[in-house]
Amino acid sequence: MQRTSFSGMACSIARTLDVIGEPWSPLILRDVWVGMNRFEQLQSDLGISRKVLTERLNHLVGQGVLERRPYDQRPRYEYVLTQKGTELLDLIMVMRGWGDRWLAGEAGPSVLYRHHACGEIANVELRCDHCGEPMRAGDVDLLPGPGVAGSAT
């Protein structure tokens, strides 16, 4: 299909979608996170078409989320998360949390997180980076920021 690019929108959500909004991209990030760094691994784990995997990897590398680097004398490459990509994993963790809560079914979650700081199996929670209290959608007012469309400064 044709697809509208979101990148022109003055909205960080739309711009983020332009980076990882395409089908498969979040799953690729998850796999790279857990150590599936090579093309063949990703392709066989996900069952994604090789053509699409190539496109996604190129896009993610182009966006600075992944880095492609050789791991051998032969032309062999692996994909690793950059800092930008590592921070995107926040999104993956929150997705996992919501999916576990609302969609996991009777079997329960397929992956658990053990938090280094406390050693416990735990989940992520959104908190205010200012006061540390919980901060979810109902806990905030939305205000126009400096980057709103139309405010040319």
Added chain:
Amino acid sequence: MQRTSFSGMACSIARTLDVIGEPWSPLILRDVWVGMNRFEQLQSDLGISRKVLTERLNHLVGQGVLERRPYDQRPRYEYVLTQKGTELLDLIMVMRGWGDRWLAGEAGPSVLYRHHACGEIANVELRCDHCGEPMRAGDVDLLPGPGVAGSAT
């Protein structure tokens, strides 16, 4: 294109993508959050095709993320977030945070959050729901959970 459904995968991330992974869906949620509840509002704000908007809304209602309800004697409807949908906004907030940090450009964020609890402009941060310390991808070990594929219990 054909699109592979992720719903068969034993992965909460994949299942979450089946709910909001399609193009436009996160932007629709954002708009509904900020008070754009009607078909015409959404269509003109996003510039999405009416056909696709219909499909997305039906899907989100079917998944229990939105609720469609009449607001008039005439056949007029509006879409509101359910509890399930409201909790999905965590994802939107985290996306906004990442996008602001890495993609906002010189203009800065277009929306700011004022946190009710402290009254300050703030951002979300991921913390452990057990000990309250920061909890990001590098702060956890991944362990197999009860719902892993193959563990028929």
Added chain:
DNA sequence: CCCCTGGGTTCCTTTAAGAGACTCCGTGGA
């Protein structure tokens, strides 16, 4: 009585995803 408005449906075009065969390039074994 006719038109307006909200909320869709229909139809056609364009393009992206799926599937699978094919290529290219170093290396390792015979």
Added chain:
DNA sequence: TCCACGGAGTCTCTTAAAGGAACCCAGGGG
């Protein structure tokens, strides 16, 4: 020396989803 192999892609063809625009229907209002 030559061949097979494995990783990492490319190519080609088919199918289906997004875009876009016209059309439809039900209540009201003038």
